[in-house]
Amino acid sequence: MPNNIEGAMSRRGFLGIGGTALVVASSGAGVLGLAGCDGSGSGPSGDPGSAARMWSMWSEGEPNEAILAEAVKDFKKEVGIDIGVDWKGRQPVDALLPSLNTSNVPTDLLNGGNTEIVNKLAATENAVDLSDVYDRQVPGEDVTVAEAVGNGNRIANSIGFTEEGIPVAVPYQLSTFLFFYNGRRFPDLQDNPPRDWDEFFMMLDEQVAKGRQPIALDGSKPPYHAWYSQHLVSSIVGYSGWVDAHLDRSGQLWREPEYVEAARIIERLASGGYFIDGYDASQFPAMQQKWSNNESDFIFNGTWLPKEVKPYGDPEAEYRSFPFPAVPGYEPPPVFIATQGVSVLSKAEDVELAKEFVSWMLKTKYQEMTATEAGEIPVRVDVAVPPTAEGAVEQLSGGKLIQSAPPNQAYWNDVFEVVHADLVFGRLTAEEYIDKLATQSNEFWKNHE
Amino acid sequence: MFVPFVAPALIVFTLIVLAPTVFSLWVSFNEWAGAGPMTFAGFANYARMASDPVFVTSFVNTMWTLFGVGAAVFVVSFALTMLLQNMLGRKFIRLVIFFPSLVPGVVVGILWGFLFNADGLVNTVIGGLGVDDPPGWLSQEHMFKIILLGIMWLHTGVYTVILMAAADRIPRDLYEAADLAGATPWQRFRYVTLPLMWDVVSVCIVLWCVQALKIFEFILVFTGTGGLPDRGVWNLALFSYAEAFPTDGTPAFGMAAATGMLILVLAMVFTVLARWVLRRDDVQY
C-alpha cells in the first residue's frame, strides 16, 4: 500500500513503470473509445464461473493482496458468493476508465484508493450510492458500517463520500506520514515525542553534537522532500493556505512572510548539517537503507516504510514513530492520509450481489490482519494499530484529516518539486527560494491558461 | 523479378513504419488529448518548443549525447582498434567489450547507483587517493554527466567491434610498406588505416546519429525505481513520451508527435550531413 499517498502526491515519483503501462494502455484506449473490445485479452482472469468480479489495486505477493484474497475465500465459504479477483496493481481506476463508456465493463467491484474512486469513478457517475450499505451491519458483528467507518473517530466520516455527501466507497484501511526511528535507540521518545520544531531541533542538535547526521532523506524522490514543506506550510497557514499558494496565478502569494518562515526551517535543516551525507546525491533507497541500519536517526516517510526496509534493515530494530512537529507557535499540521476501500460499479451485472461484499473487509478478522500483516492502519477504532504507526493514533483521533494530493499536478511537477529541491539541497536560501518560486509560478501560469 | 523480391518487405515496412509516420505528421499539427476530436493547430506545437524550458533542456541533452558521447565513443573505439591490432588477448578483449550491449539498462542503472552514491565505490576509491571532498556524482548538477558516461560505456563495445572488423580487412602489406617507409604509428593511422576504413566509419557515424537520438530506456530506468527521472536529465525521446503519457493525465499527443517528428528530422539532417561531410572517393584495395 505504500505508495498510495505518495502516488497521490506525485505519480511520477512512485508510479512504477508497470504502472506507466497501465497509463499507456488506458490513454491509448481512450483514444479510440473502443477499449471494451479488447475484453478478450484483458478480461477478468478470475474463475469464469464467478458470481461477481473485482479489480484490486494490490499486486500479487504483497501482504495486502493476501489479506483480500483470504477475505474473498472466506466470503465464498460463508456467504456462498464467489468473487473472481484481478490483481491490477496501483491505479486500477485509470486502467478501468476507457472501458466505462462501453457496454462491456470488465468488473463489478473495485478495490482502490478512495480518492480515485470519488474523483474519477463517482465523478463520471460510474459508482453506486452505498448509503444503504452504511446503514447495514458489518456482516456477523454488532456494529453498523457507518459506525465502523466513521463514528469511531479514526477517520473522518467524509472519506469515501462525494461532495454531495453520497457514500460511494467503504474504506477499510489508511496510511499516513510519520517520523520513524528505531525504538531501541530512543526508548523515551514514544512517551515524549517532540511537539514542535524547537523541541525537535534540540533533539537533533544533541545528535549532531555526538557527530551524527540525524535525518535521513532520499532526495532522489521529489515527493519525499516536498512533504516537509507540505507539513510546515500547513502548520502555519493551514492546508487551505498551502493550496492557495499553489493555485495563485500571480505566484506572489508565496512571498508572504508565513511561507518564508516555513522555508527558513528547511534552510536551517539543509545548512545545519542535519541531513545525512549524500541525501542530495544518491539513488533511492540508499538513504533509507542507511537509516534502517542506524547510520541516521530519523526519517519522514509513510506508514509502509517499516515493511519496505525490513529485508535490508537492522534485524534487531523496533521501528516507532511520531507525527510531524508543529512550527513553534502554530497548530500541528493536519494529518495527511490515503485510504483504500471497496466500491461497486454502476454497470455491475448484479449491483445488489456486489454490495454484499463491500463491507466484508470491515470484519474484525481482516481489520486485525491489516495491522498485523500489512502494517497499515485499520479504519475500525476498536482494532489496534500496528506498533510502528502508534505515533499516529493521537493525531488521527483529534486532528484534521486530509486526503493527500497535489493541488495541481502539472504545476507540482513542473515548478514546485524542481524549485523545492534547490532549497532542500542547500543551493538556495529561504529568501532566494521564495523569490525563484514566485517568479517561476508566475511564468508557469502565464503559459498554462 | 524485382517486384516479388521487394514487395513483401516494402508492404510490411509501409504499414508499420511509413504510414504511421505520415499519420503522426498530421497529428503533430493538431491538439489532441487522445480522446475526443482533434483540433487543427498549425505549427503551434512546434512553436511551443522554444519557449518550454523542459523541452530546451531535453534538446540540449540530446545534442550532448549526439556530439559529446559520439566523439568520445569514436575516439575510444579507434584507440582500442589501433591498440588491439597487435596486442595479446585481442580476441578475448573483443569478446568482452561487447558485453555491455547485452546487459539491460536496468542493471547498469542499479550498478551506477552503487558505484556513484555518495559513499559508493568511486568515492571510496578517490577518497583513498587523498581527495577529501569528492563530488556528489548523483546530485542534480552531476547526474546527467554520469548518465552520459553510462551511455558511452554501453555503446563503445559495439563500435569497437565494428571498427576492428573493418581494420582487420586492411591488407597487411600496406602496413609493411608503411613501416619500411619509416612511418610513425600516427602516420600509419592517418595515411593507411583511416582512409581504408573510411566507408565503415561513415556508416558507423550515421548509425550513431540515429541511435543517439533514440536513446530512451537507459535514462528511463536510471533512477532504478521506475517513473520518470528528474527533468534535468531528459532527452527528446523522454520528452515525447512524457507528453503522450503525462503525470497529470491529459495526454498531449500533438506535442508528442511533433517531438517525434523533430527527432526524425534531426536524424535525417544529421545523416545527410554526415554523409556529405564524410564523402570521400572510394579507396580501392
Next chain:
Amino acid sequence: MNAPADTAPPNGAARDGRGRRSRSGFHYLLIPAAWALAVFDLFVVAWMLISSFKTTREVFLDPWGLPSALRWENYVEAWNSANIGEGVLNSMLLVGVSGVATIILAAPAAYALSRFGNRGSSTLTVIFVLGLGVPAQAIFIPLYIAFDRLGLINSLTSLQLIYTGTGLPFAVFLLTAFFRTLPRDIEEAAVIDGASTWYTYSRIMLPLARSGIITVFMLQAIGHWGETFFALMVLQDKHTISLALLEFMKAMQYTGARWSVLFAGLSLVVLPLIVLYVWLGSRIVEGIAAGYGK
C-alpha cells in the same frame, strides 16, 4: 575485395609484421586502459551474478563482497514470481519469430536492391535506410490505434509485427551491403546454366550470405530481447522479459525490497544472450565486417 568470411589472420602473422616496432609511452598507457575496460565489463556481469546469490541485506551492506552462501532459491523465486518465467518464454518466442520473419522479408529485398540495377532500386534503398531514423515516438500513436481496431492489443502478434517492421530498415541496409560484397561471377555462371533468379537467390546466394543473416538475427535479437517501449504500449496482462522485470521492480516497493531476487531475474535475462554471443560471436563479427565494409 576480400570475401566476407576471410577476416584477418589472427595475431601470429600480424605480430610478425609489426610487433617489434618501437612503441611509444602512450601505447603503454593505453594497454592497461584497454584491459581495465575489459575487466570492468567482466566485473559488471560478475557483480550481477554474485549479487544474485546473496541476501538482499548482503547486497546493501556489502555490495562488493561475496555471498555468505549460494542462494539458488533466489532463482526459483525470480522464475516463479512476477511472471519472469512467462516473460522469458514470451521474449524468446518474440525474438525468434520476428527475427526469422525480418530475414524472410529483408533478404530477398536486399538481394534485389543490390543486384537488379532497376531505376527504382536506389530510391527504395534510400527509403528503407531512412526508416532507420524513425524513432518509436514517431509511430506509436497510429500503431496503437490500428492494432486496437484489429483487436490485436494485448497480443504477441502485434508485437511480432512491430518488431518485424521496425527491424526491416536495418536488415535491408546491412544485407544489401552484404550482398554487394559477394562476387557476381557465381551468379553469372548460374544464369548461363539456365537457373532461375529465385533458384540462384535461394540456393546459391542465400547460403553465401549466411554470416550476414546470422549477424542481422543476432543484432535484432539483442535489440528486441529487452525492448520496453512498444511492449509497454501493446501488452496489458501479458509479459515480456523487460515488462516482467520492470513490474517486479515496481512491486518491490510494495512487497519489500528483494534486490537479490531482482539480480537473479536479471541474470536469467543476460546469461542466455552472453552464451549465444560467445557461441556465435565470431560469426557476428564476420557479418559486421562484411556488411559494413562496402
